[in-house]
Amino acid sequence: MVMDIHLNNVRIHIGRIVEEDEWEPMGPTPKPDVLDLRYWDQKLLERYEPFYAPMQDFCNLCTMGPCELSRNKKGACGIDLKTQKARIVVLACLIGASAHCSHARHLVEYVVEKFGRDYPIDLGKDVEIEAPNIRLVFGIRPKTVGDLEAVLDYVEEQLVRILHSTHTGQEESYLDYESKALHVGMLDHVAMEVADIAQIVAFNYPKGDPDSPLIETGFGVLDAEKPVILIIGHNVLPARNIMDYLEEHGMENDVEVAGLCCTAIDTSRYDPKAKIVGTLSFELRAIRSGIPDVVVTDEQCIRADTLKECSKVGIPVIATSEASARGLPDKTNENIDVIVEDLASGRLKGVLIRDPDKVGEIAVKTALAVRKRKGKKKVLMSREEVENEVRKCTGCGRCVFSCPHCLRIDVAMGLAKKGDFSMFKEIDRSCIACGKCEQACPKGIRIVDIIMSVGMDIKVKGRSRAGRGPITDTEIRKVGQPIVMGTIPGVIAAVGCPNYPGAREELGSIIEEFLRRRFIVVTSGCHAMDLGLYFDEEGKSLYEKYPGVFDGGGLVNVGSCVANSHISGAVIKIAAIFAKRPLRGNYAEIADYILNRVGAVGLAWGAYSQKAASIATGFNRLGIPVVVGPHASKYRRAYIGKFWKDVWWVYDIRSRKRMRVEPAPDALLVCAETKEEAIVQLARLCIRPGDTPQGRQIKLTHYIELSEKYLGCLPDDWHLFVRSEADLPVKMKDRLLKILEDEHGWKIDWKSKKIVEGPIRQYDPGFNPTIVEHVYEKYTGEKLLR
Amino acid sequence: MVMDIHLNNVRIHIGRIVEEDEWEPMGPTPKPDVLDLRYWDQKLLERYEPFYAPMQDFCNLCTMGPCELSRNKKGACGIDLKTQKARIVVLACLIGASAHCSHARHLVEYVVEKFGRDYPIDLGKDVEIEAPNIRLVFGIRPKTVGDLEAVLDYVEEQLVRILHSTHTGQEESYLDYESKALHVGMLDHVAMEVADIAQIVAFNYPKGDPDSPLIETGFGVLDAEKPVILIIGHNVLPARNIMDYLEEHGMENDVEVAGLCCTAIDTSRYDPKAKIVGTLSFELRAIRSGIPDVVVTDEQCIRADTLKECSKVGIPVIATSEASARGLPDKTNENIDVIVEDLASGRLKGVLIRDPDKVGEIAVKTALAVRKRKGKKKVLMSREEVENEVRKCTGCGRCVFSCPHCLRIDVAMGLAKKGDFSMFKEIDRSCIACGKCEQACPKGIRIVDIIMSVGMDIKVKGRSRAGRGPITDTEIRKVGQPIVMGTIPGVIAAVGCPNYPGAREELGSIIEEFLRRRFIVVTSGCHAMDLGLYFDEEGKSLYEKYPGVFDGGGLVNVGSCVANSHISGAVIKIAAIFAKRPLRGNYAEIADYILNRVGAVGLAWGAYSQKAASIATGFNRLGIPVVVGPHASKYRRAYIGKFWKDVWWVYDIRSRKRMRVEPAPDALLVCAETKEEAIVQLARLCIRPGDTPQGRQIKLTHYIELSEKYLGCLPDDWHLFVRSEADLPVKMKDRLLKILEDEHGWKIDWKSKKIVEGPIRQYDPGFNPTIVEHVYEKYTGEKLLR
Amino acid sequence: MIADVQVSRSATTIKPKIVVNMLNRAKRPVLITGGGLLNDERLVEFVYELQKRAGLEVIATGGSSRALIERDVNVRMAVFTLHYVTQFLTDLQEYDLSLFLGFRAPYYLSRMLSALKHFSNINTISICEWYQPHAKFSFPDFRKKEEYYKALEEILEVL
Amino acid sequence: MIADVQVSRSATTIKPKIVVNMLNRAKRPVLITGGGLLNDERLVEFVYELQKRAGLEVIATGGSSRALIERDVNVRMAVFTLHYVTQFLTDLQEYDLSLFLGFRAPYYLSRMLSALKHFSNINTISICEWYQPHAKFSFPDFRKKEEYYKALEEILEVL
Numbered sequence A, B: 001m002v003m004d005i006h007l008n009n010v011r012i013h014i015g016r017i018v019e020e021d022e023w024e025p026m027g028p029t030p031k032p033d034v035l036d037l038r039y040w041d042q043k044l045l046e047r048y049e050p051f052y053a054p055m056q057d058f059c060n061l062c063t064m065g066p067c068e069l070s071r072n073k074k075g076a077c078g079i080d081l082k083t084q085k086a087r088i089v090v091l092a093c094l095i096g097a098s099a100h101c102s103h104a105r106h107l108v109e110y111v112v113e114k115f116g117r118d119y120p121i122d123l124g125k126d127v128e129i130e131a132p133n134i135r136l137v138f139g140i141r142p143k144t145v146g147d148l149e150a151v152l153d154y155v156e157e158q159l160v161r162i163l164h165s166t167h168t169g170q171e172e173s174y175l176d177y178e179s180k181a182l183h184v185g186m187l188d189h190v191a192m193e194v195a196d197i198a199q200i201v202a203f204n205y206p207k208g209d210p211d212s213p214l215i216e217t218g219f220g221v222l223d224a225e226k227p228v229i230l231i232i233g234h235n236v237l238p239a240r241n242i243m244d245y246l247e248e249h250g251m252e253n254d255v256e257v258a259g260l261c262c263t264a265i266d267t268s269r270y271d272p273k274a275k276i277v278g279t280l281s282f283e284l285r286a287i288r289s290g291i292p293d294v295v296v297t298d299e300q301c302i303r304a305d306t307l308k309e310c311s312k313v314g315i316p317v318i319a320t321s322e323a324s325a326r327g328l329p330d331k332t333n334e335n336i337d338v339i340v341e342d343l344a345s346g347r348l349k350g351v352l353i354r355d356p357d358k359v360g361e362i363a364v365k366t367a368l369a370v371r372k373r374k375g376k377k378k379v380l381m382s383r384e385e386v387e388n389e390v391r392k393c394t395g396c397g398r399c400v401f402s403c404p405h406c407l408r409i410d411v412a413m414g415l416a417k418k419g420d421f422s423m424f425k426e427i428d429r430s431c432i433a434c435g436k437c438e439q440a441c442p443k444g445i446r447i448v449d450i451i452m453s454v455g456m457d458i459k460v461k462g463r464s465r466a467g468r469g470p471i472t473d474t475e476i477r478k479v480g481q482p483i484v485m486g487t488i489p490g491v492i493a494a495v496g497c498p499n500y501p502g503a504r505e506e507l508g509s510i511i512e513e514f515l516r517r518r519f520i521v522v523t524s525g526c527h528a529m530d531l532g533l534y535f536d537e538e539g540k541s542l543y544e545k546y547p548g549v550f551d552g553g554g555l556v557n558v559g560s561c562v563a564n565s566h567i568s569g570a571v572i573k574i575a576a577i578f579a580k581r582p583l584r585g586n587y588a589e590i591a592d593y594i595l596n597r598v599g600a601v602g603l604a605w606g607a608y609s610q611k612a613a614s615i616a617t618g619f620n621r622l623g624i625p626v627v628v629g630p631h632a633s634k635y636r637r638a639y640i641g642k643f644w645k646d647v648w649w650v651y652d653i654r655s656r657k658r659m660r661v662e663p664a665p666d667a668l669l670v671c672a673e674t675k676e677e678a679i680v681q682l683a684r685l686c687i688r689p690g691d692t693p694q695g696r697q698i699k700l701t702h703y704i705e706l707s708e709k710y711l712g713c714l715p716d717d718w719h720l721f722v723r724s725e726a727d728l729p730v731k732m733k734d735r736l737l738k739i740l741e742d743e744h745g746w747k748i749d750w751k752s753k754k755i756v757e758g759p760i761r762q763y764d765p766g767f768n769p770t771i772v773e774h775v776y777e778k779y780t781g782e783k784l785l786r
Numbered sequence C, D: 001m002i003a004d005v006q007v008s009r010s011a012t013t014i015k016p017k018i019v020v021n022m023l024n025r026a027k028r029p030v031l032i033t034g035g036g037l038l039n040d041e042r043l044v045e046f047v048y049e050l051q052k053r054a055g056l057e058v059i060a061t062g063g064s065s066r067a068l069i070e071r072d073v074n075v076r077m078a079v080f081t082l083h084y085v086t087q088f089l090t091d092l093q094e095y096d097l098s099l100f101l102g103f104r105a106p107y108y109l110s111r112m113l114s115a116l117k118h119f120s121n122i123n124t125i126s127i128c129e130w131y132q133p134h135a136k137f138s139f140p141d142f143r144k145k146e147e148y149y150k151a152l153e154e155i156l157e158v159l
C-alpha cells in the first residue's frame, strides 16, 4: 500500500488511502476521526458512568486561576470539577499514548532507514492477522514497514487534535472528554502495535513462539565480578547496538548487559543472553549498589535523578534519547576514544549520544575502562554504617508520611536501634525504592541504602520467558470457542507497573490462583518481570511451572509495554477468527462483540504511569474491563457500572428485541484494595451475557468459590447472573436454589429442580446480543427507530 | 512541491522532502528535530535563566504521587521541583501549539477538499516572502495549499515527540524541558502561519492591506431589535458559511452576525459586515443579555458553561467543533427543518453539526424562528431586581476571595444598599465576567448580572481595523534599516488575551504612549479588539487615529491569534530583506540576528491561555522579549536575565573577538505589575547591542523620559547602555555626563564632553555581533575552539 | 498524608465522643471497613462490638468481609470494592452518615472521601489510623497504634 | 486568596509587634513595595516613616517608585519589576529578611513568595492587605482597610 517514488530526491508516501486492496469490505469507521466513534463511547458511558475522585480541589491550568472547584463549582472558564477531572484524564492518556507513538516513530524511522520502506512485515505463517488493531482501526493490512508510517501519521494527527481539546474553553461535558480519552486509548493500542511489529520483524524477535527462551531475571544478575552495562528504559535501539558490538567483537562473556524496565524485556527478545534486573522499583537500588560500570538510558520510566544518583557513586551515564537528554553535552559526533576517556576519568559525568548505532562501542569501552579503574566494587553498606545511620533517627515519622505506601520506617528504625533489623526485610518487600523518605528525612538518613543492605536479597535470581509477541491464529482457533462459550473461564491480562500496594509477591499469588484454575494468563511489561521472581517451594518461577501457550493454564509473556497490543490483538482476533466478524474499519462491532462475549479482564496491580492509564483506557474502549491496584485511584477516574440502574440491556439480534441482561461486566475500571478483592473481582468480571450455560456454570463456580475462599461468603450478587438452573454450579445447586427461593423470592420447581420465576432473563441458545444500532440493523436487516 | 497522483482512488502527497527547489541554499537545520536547536536554546538559557514560581508545592501526575516537592525536593520519580515546573510549562505550550496546529489542520483540510491541493498560495506581489516561519523552520517555500499539509505533518510529529518527553521518568534537567518548550513555541508559529495563510488565500482576506476596512466593535453591536447570531471561538469555517448563506439569500440586513473572540476577527476579515462584540470577557455578558437568538460555537477560549448559560436564558446552541462537542447530540445528517424546529421550540437545547457548510442555514433559520417566538427581548436586570439581589448580600467577602482580580464586590454591595451604585461601574471596567464570584456566593446573588446592569455601557461601539494579515515586503524594505539602526525606536507587538490586571483602558493608554512616540505597534487577537474600544476625547478609537501601516506611529492589526505568525514573520523578514540573511532552514542565525539587532518586544497584557504561553515562548526562541501582565506570573516560569552576571558577551565578527556587551535585552519573559512598569519595560527592552549611536540615543531618550514620567526618576541601569557620549540623549547630555562621573565613577573629558573611561564597551560601526559559533565561523571563515 | 493537603477545606479532627454524638444523631449511619481488618483482629473486634452495641449497618470492602463474617458481624455487602461502595453511597443516598475504618490503602480512601465530598451530600467520618483531609471529620494521625486503639475503645465506652 | 492554598505549609500569621522584632533581629532587611502605592498615600506615608525610623532599605517596584521618590523616600532600585527583584534577592543573597508591601496584584506577589520559599533562604514577611500563604510570615486578611492601616501604624509605634 505504500510506494516509493523517487523523483529528484523527492520521496513520496501515501497520505490518504481511499483503498484499492479488497481483502475485506471496509467497515463504517476506517481511520476514525475524533468524534466518529463517539456513538460507541456514549453506549459505554451510559453503562459505565465515569466516577471522579479529584486529587485536588483546584485547577490552575491557566492564568485566570487558580480556581477552587470544590463540590463541582465552575472555574473562571466555566468548567466544572467533573469536566476538569475528565480533562486531566485526557491529558494523562495523551501523554501515555504519545510515549508509545513516539517510541513507534523512532523504531519505524530506524527500520526504514536501515532496511528500507519495502521491508516486509512477516510474523510467520501462523500469524496471518498480523496487525489486528491496525486492521480494525486504520483499515489496512500493513505489508511493509513503510505502511506503518502512514498509520503513525494518522495517530499523531489525532493525538494533536485531542490535545487541542484540552485547551481552556473547550468541552463542557465530561462525557465528551471521556470519549476523547477512549479515542486516545484506542490510538495507543494502534501505536503500540506499530512499535512492536516494527521491532519484531526488523530484529527477528520471537514471533508468537510459546517456547521462547527463559531469561535470567532478578537483582542477582548484577554481577559484581564483571564489567556491567546497565540499560534502562523502553527503546531497544541503543541496547541492541551494545549486544551487536559485543557479539561482533566476541566479548559476550566479558561484559554483562543487564536491563531495567521494558528495555530489559526487549533486549532479551533480541538476544536471550541479555539479563533482566527488574522493574523501575529496582533502579535506585541497582545504582546505589554501585555494581554497574556504566548506565545507558533511553526513554520513559527512568528516574529523573539518574544522572545525579549515578554521579554520586561514580557511574558515568550515556543518555540516548531526545526525550531524556539529562542536560548532558551532545557528543554524538565526537571522537569515541575521547568520550570514553572523559567518562572513565570522571571529567564528564555523562554524555548524550543521539545515534543509537554509536552507543555500543562507547558503552562497552567505557564499562571496561571504568571497571579497570575502579577495581573491586563495594556493594551495599556495611552493618556498621547501617548502625551509624540508624542511630541518627529521631523517630519523627516524616519518612512515613511521605512514603507512597506509608511504610513504618520509624518503627523499623526504633527496632533496629535495639538490634532487631527484621522489619526492614518486610519493608523491602513493599518498598518501591522511590527515595521520598530520604527527601523527607530531616536527619539525611540514607534510608534506601539501609533497606537494601539489611532487607534485600541481592542474590535473588529467577527466570522469565522472553516476550513472544503475538498470539498465533492457530491458538485463537483453538481457544476462541471455549472462551466465547465460557468454558475457558477467562483471560486474565496482567499488565503494568510496579507501584504495588503491598508486597511484590502478591501479584504472583493472584496470578497463580488463576493459572491453577486454568484461566489463560497473559502478561507484559513490569508485571511480566515480577512474575519471573515468584517462586514455588522448589524455587521454580511461574514461567518454569506453567507453559507459555495461549490456552487454559498457560502463562504468556507477550513482551514489553508496547506488546500489550498483542493482548488487545488476541481478543480482537477471537472476534475475527472464531466469530468471523469483519475487522476492517469496524471498531464498534468488534468492541461490542468483545464486551458481550469475550471474558477477558486486565489486571494492572501496580499501575502508576500515564502509559498505563492510556493502555487501560484503550482496553476499556474495546470492551475489556481492567482491575487496578489501589494506587490507581489516583488516576482520578474509574468506570463503575451501577447494577441498581436500568442501563443493562441489549438488542437481541435473534429475537429482535431490546431486552434486559445481567450487569456483566459491571465495571470497566475499578480499584481493588487487597489481593483478595482483586482475585474476586477478576473472576467476577469475566462473566459475559454471551456465556453458554456450561460456560456460565464454570464462571459462576470460580466466582463463588473464590468469594467464599477470600471473602468468607457467597458473593452479594451471584443470583443476578443466574438465567436458569443450568447456570448453577453443580455441586452447590441445591443450596443455591434454596437461597434463591428464600432470600430472593424466586419460584423453584423442586421436583424438577428448575427455576420457574426470578431471573433477569431466560437463556436462549441463539441469543445474539449487541448494544450498537448499526450492528443490529446489519444482522437483522431491520431499521431501528431512534 | 506537492503532486496529486490518482491511482485507483489512492491520493498521494509528499511526506518527506529532500528538496529539489533551489531558491536558496539550505541552512543547517531544516525541519529541526527535537534536539537540533538545543544548542541555540542553551545560548538563550545561559543568559535568560529560567525563573520558577510554583503554583503548587505538589505534583500528582502519576500514581506514585502526590509528591511534595517543596524547596526543590525530588518526587518518587526523582524529578525536582524546578524540573517539574519546566515540565508543566512544556505541557502548557504543547496544549497551546496543538490548538493552533489543529486549527490549521481543519482549515487546510477544508481548503484542500474544496479547492484542491494545487490551490496556489498567493499573497499578492508585495508579499513575496509568503511564509517566513515556514521557510525558516521547515525549509520550503510553500506554493500550494497542499504544501502546507507536509508542514503540518512535521509539526504534529514533533509535538507528539515532545509530549512524549513529559511522561514520568524523562528529563532530569529543567534546561532540557525549557529547550523543548522553546521548540514547541517555534513550531507554534509555523502552525499559526499555515493556518492564517490557508484562510487568507482561500477566503480572500486582506493581503497586507494597511487600509483594511474598519469594523464595528463593542457590546453595542448586539442589536436587540434584530435576530442575532452570536458566533464564538476561533475557527472561521462555520461563521463563513453563515455569512455566505445570508448573502446568497439576500438577508444580510435582516440578521445580525456578531462575533466573540478570534472568530469575530476572522469573520470580519472575510466580510466586513460582520461585527465584533469583543473578547472572552464579554461572553457571559453577551449571553446573559439575552440578545442573541442563537449561539454558534466552534473551538478554543469559549466558556465551558456556554450551553448551560444559554439554556438558562433560552438561547439554543449550535456546536460545530470536534474539540467542543458540549455533550450535544450529533445532528449533522438530520433534516434541517426538524433541527430548526427542535431548537426553536426548546425541545433540544443545542445540537452538534460537524459539517461547517451546513451551519449557515441552520443558524439563520433558527435565529429567525427564535426571534419570532420570543418577540421583544428583555435586556438586563431592572433596577428593582438589582435592589432585591443586593439586599441578600451579607458582606461575607467570599466573592472577593474568589475573584481573580480581588474586586471588592462586598464593598460595592454595601454602598449599593445605601443607594450608591457607582462602584459597580468601576468594577465593570476590570471585571472579566468569569462568574467565579457567583459560584462562591453563599446567597446565590447574580453578581455578574448586577455588574452588567448597573455598571456596563451596553451601547458602547468603537471601530477596529480588520486584520490585514502579513506585513508587505515593501514595508519591511522601508523600515528594516531604521529598526535595525534604532531610529525607529522599536516594534511593540500587543498580542493576547483579556485577563488584564486592572481596567481594560490600561492597554489603550500603554499603546497610545508608544504610538505617540512613533514606535511601530502591531496587534492581534483580543488585544486588537480591545484597542478598538479605547477612545480619545472625540470618541475616536485608536484605529481611527493612527494609520494601519507598518511604520513608526502605525497601528497594525494583523488579525486573529494565528495571525501572530505575521508578527514573527515580519521580524524574520527584516533579517531576510534588510540584512539579506538566508532564511532557509537557518533558524539560529536569524534568531541570533533578531536578538542582537531588532528592537521588537511583545506585550501580552492579559495573557491567560496556553496558546498565549506558547506564542510568547515562540517569540522568545526567536530572540524577541515579551512583557506580560501580572496574571502571567501564574505561567510559573519567566526568563529573567541577571544583569549582574557575566553572561553578557557576544562574538564580534568584525573584530574577531569575544567581547562583553550591555545586557540588552535583559529578559525574555517578564511580568509587569502596573501599566507604568509595563511602559518602561517595553521601552527598555527595545534596546539592542546592534543599535547605532543615533538609534541608541533615541531609544535611551524614550527609556529615560518614560522612566522619569512614570517612575519619577532616572532608570537604575541607563548607564549600562551608554557606549559613548554619542549614545546620550542630546537634551540631557550634560546632566547625564555629570551623573556618570559622580555616581558611576566614569572618566569624562569635560572639554570635549567625551567619555574617556567607563562603558562596558566602545561603539564600533562595524560591530557585527553573534552568540552562535557556526554563524561566527560562517562569516569569519575561522574555526572556533570549543 | 502530608502530601495530600491540596484541599479547599481540610477535615475537622474529631474526638471519639463526638463520633458517638454524630452516630446518635444520624438517621441512618453506616460503617465501611477496609482491607486493614485482614491483619488486625482488634479492628474486627471493634466492629463486632460497635455493631452489637449500636446496631450499625456495615459494608465490608477489601476482603475485610471474611474476618468480619467469621466474627459474626452482619455485613450488608461483602463483595464490592471501595469504588463500587462509594458510587453506591453517592447514587442511592440511603445513608446520611458514613464512617470509614481500617483501610490499608489510605490513599485510596482519601480519593473516595474526595469523591464523596464533591459529589454527594453524605457526611463522612474517618476513624482510620491516619488523618484523612478529604473527610468532613477525621481522627488525627495516630503515630502509636495503642493510642489509636484507645480512641476506638473510647467510642465503645461512650456509646 | 482562598484558591491559593495548595501549599505544603502556609504562612504563619503575624502581628505588628513581631514584625518589628524580626526587623530588629535581621542583619540586613529590605522592604519591597508594589503598585498599590500608586493609589494609596497612606502606604506611601508608612514607608516614609518606616525608613525614617528604622533606616530600612527600600526597593520599589510596580511604579511605586514615583510616589515614594516624591515623598523623599530613598529607593535602592526603582525600575525593576517584581520578577527581577525576586531573581535578584534569590541570586545575590544580600538580604536576610524581606518585607513586602502594597502589591495591587497579590497573585503576582504570591508567585514570587513561592519562588523565594522554594529556591532561596531569605525570610519573607508579607505586610500586605491580604494573607499570603507562600510567605514565611504574613499579615492575616484585613477585610476592612482601616484595620489594615491600624496594623501598619502599630508597626511604626512599636519600632
Ligand code: SF4
Pocket: A059, A060, A061, A062, A063, A064, A065, A066, A067, A074, A075, A076, A077, A078, A079, A084, A168, A169
Ligand atoms: S482552566 Fe478554567 S478552571 Fe482551570 S484555572 Fe483556567 S479558568 Fe480556572
Ligand code: SF4
Pocket: A392, A393, A394, A395, A396, A397, A398, A399, A400, A409, A410, A413, A440, A441, A442, A443, A444, A445, A447
Ligand atoms: S524521617 Fe528520618 S529521622 Fe524521622 S523517623 Fe524517618 S528516618 Fe527517622
Ligand code: SF4
Pocket: A399, A402, A403, A404, A405, A406, A407, A409, A427, A430, A431, A432, A433, A434, A435, A436, A437, A438, A447, A448
Ligand atoms: S523508598 Fe521505599 S520506604 Fe522510602 S518512601 Fe519510597 S517506598 Fe517508602
Ligand code: SF4
Pocket: A261, A262, A279, A280, A300, A301, A495, A496, A497, A498, A524, A525, A526, A527, A561, A608, A609, A611, A612
Ligand atoms: S509497565 Fe509501567 S513501569 Fe513498567 S515500563 Fe511499562 S509503563 Fe513503565
Ligand code: SF4
Pocket: B059, B060, B061, B062, B063, B064, B065, B066, B067, B074, B075, B076, B077, B078, B079, B084, B168, B169
Ligand atoms: S510524576 Fe514524579 S513527582 Fe509527579 S507524582 Fe509522579 S512520581 Fe511524584
Ligand code: SF4
Pocket: B399, B402, B403, B404, B405, B406, B407, B409, B430, B431, B432, B433, B434, B435, B436, B437, B438, B447, B448
Ligand atoms: S465575574 Fe468579575 S467580579 Fe466576579 S469574580 Fe469574575 S472578575 Fe471578579
Ligand code: SF4
Pocket: B392, B393, B394, B395, B396, B397, B398, B399, B400, B409, B410, B413, B440, B441, B442, B443, B444, B445, B447
Ligand atoms: S459572596 Fe455574596 S453574600 Fe458574600 S459578600 Fe459577596 S455578594 Fe455578598
Ligand code: SF4
Pocket: B261, B262, B279, B280, B300, B301, B495, B496, B497, B498, B524, B525, B526, B527, B561, B608, B609, B611, B612
Ligand atoms: S487572544 Fe487569548 S483570549 Fe483572545 S482568542 Fe486568543 S488565546 Fe483566546
